[in-house]
Every structure is written in structure tokens, then in C-alpha cells.
Amino acid sequence: MKGTVILSHGLDSGPQASKVSALAEVAAAHGWGSVRPDYRDIDATRDPLAIDDRIARALDHAPASGRIVFAGSSMGAFVSGFASCRRPAEALFLMALPVAIPDYPHPFAAAPIPTVLVHAWQDELCPVEDAIAFARGRGDTLHLVADDHRLGAHVDYCADAFDRLLRTLG
Structure with missing residues (x-):
């Protein structure tokens, strides 16, 4: 196994969500293991401070050693960023x-x-301008697609972009 992908679902979603499921398939095809923490109990509180509990859960699912990739959608993306700092x-x-x-x-x-x-x-929840500014400030790769927040019409596109990222990691 090359490493572990921590796949974090969004708010009002779950570990079997379409995007994280598609990414899990891509990870497996590249020889990466994956885990999908379940945050639904934390999300039920609707407490913004519970985001720290989500971050802790993501980190609890990450092996203590070995290669890690954090991936997520919406709140799962937010949590993944913070987890990558820790x-x-x-x-x-x-x-x-x-x-x-x-x-x-x-x-x-x-x-x-x-x-x-x-x-x-x-995206009706997360302004595209904010994502552009974030990516520009870091020089990150940014794919913009004609869709809404759920990216439901672009699940395969997301999987393909993830496939390309994993290929760069060997």
C-alpha cells in the first residue's frame, strides 16, 4: 500500500457520498488505502465550534506513520486543510x-x-471568488466547472482530477 487517503464528507452527507466514494475507488486503483470518517453525529449539533471535533476525528483516522493524502468536499475540504497542518x-x-x-x-x-x-x-454556498483567491495565493491547481455546490454533474471529473493528483505522487 502506498499510503492512506483520508476522505472527509460534507455537512448533510455521509461516508457513502458519491464524491468520496468515487475518490475511494481511484485511491484503490492506485494502491492507496482509504478511510472515510463518519462525522454525522458531530454535524448534528450544528455547532461551528464542533468543527474542531471533526478535525480531531480526521486526524484520529490517519495512521501515525506513512504517507497521507487528505481529501474532502465542502466542510470535509475545510477540515482536510486544517488536518494537513497538524x-x-x-x-x-x-x-x-x-x-x-x-x-x-x-x-x-x-x-x-x-x-x-x-x-x-x-456554487451557491461557497463563493467561487474565494476559492480563486485561495488557490491564486498559494499557486494551487484549480479546476472550475459549470455546476452548483454539490458538484453532482462532475463526480467523474473530480475522480479524474484526483487520479491525476495521485499519479504525481507515484
Whole structure:
């Protein structure tokens, strides 16, 4: 096994969500293991401060040693960025990234590692301008697609972009 991909689902979603499931298939095809933490109990509180519990859970699912890639959608992307600052990782794959969460007291952060973002032009929850500014400021790869926040019409596109990222990691 080349390493472990931590796949974090979004709010109002679950570990079997279509995007994280598609990424798990890609990871397996490349010889990476994957885990999908279940955050639904944390999300049920609707407490922005519970985001710290989500980050802790993502880190709890990461092996203490070995290669890690953090990947996630929406709230899962937000959590993945923070997790990458606390556990060395090879790369980040962020879909529908919110760069701020109302009432969450910490500004978004992500480790300076290879990062690929997929974001929708018509994202009704996370302004595309914020994703562009984030990616531009770091020199990250950014894919913009004609879709809404859920990226439902671009699940295969996300999987293909993730495939390309994993290929760069060997």
C-alpha cells in the first residue's frame, strides 16, 4: 500500500457520498488505502465550534506513520486543510471549499503541499471568488466547472482530477 487517503464528507452527507466514494475507488486503483470518517453525529449539533471535533476525528483516522493524502468536499475540504497542518501529508484534494465558516473563530489554513481544488462557478454556498483567491495565493491547481455546490454533474471529473493528483505522487 502506498499510503492512506483520508476522505472527509460534507455537512448533510455521509461516508457513502458519491464524491468520496468515487475518490475511494481511484485511491484503490492506485494502491492507496482509504478511510472515510463518519462525522454525522458531530454535524448534528450544528455547532461551528464542533468543527474542531471533526478535525480531531480526521486526524484520529490517519495512521501515525506513512504517507497521507487528505481529501474532502465542502466542510470535509475545510477540515482536510486544517488536518494537513497538524499531520504531515503528501497532498490535498479539496472540492467545493469554503474558506470561512460563519461563527468559526479560526481563519482557514492548509499546509503548503501540492493541492488541487475543484470548485463550481455557480456554487451557491461557497463563493467561487474565494476559492480563486485561495488557490491564486498559494499557486494551487484549480479546476472550475459549470455546476452548483454539490458538484453532482462532475463526480467523474473530480475522480479524474484526483487520479491525476495521485499519479504525481507515484
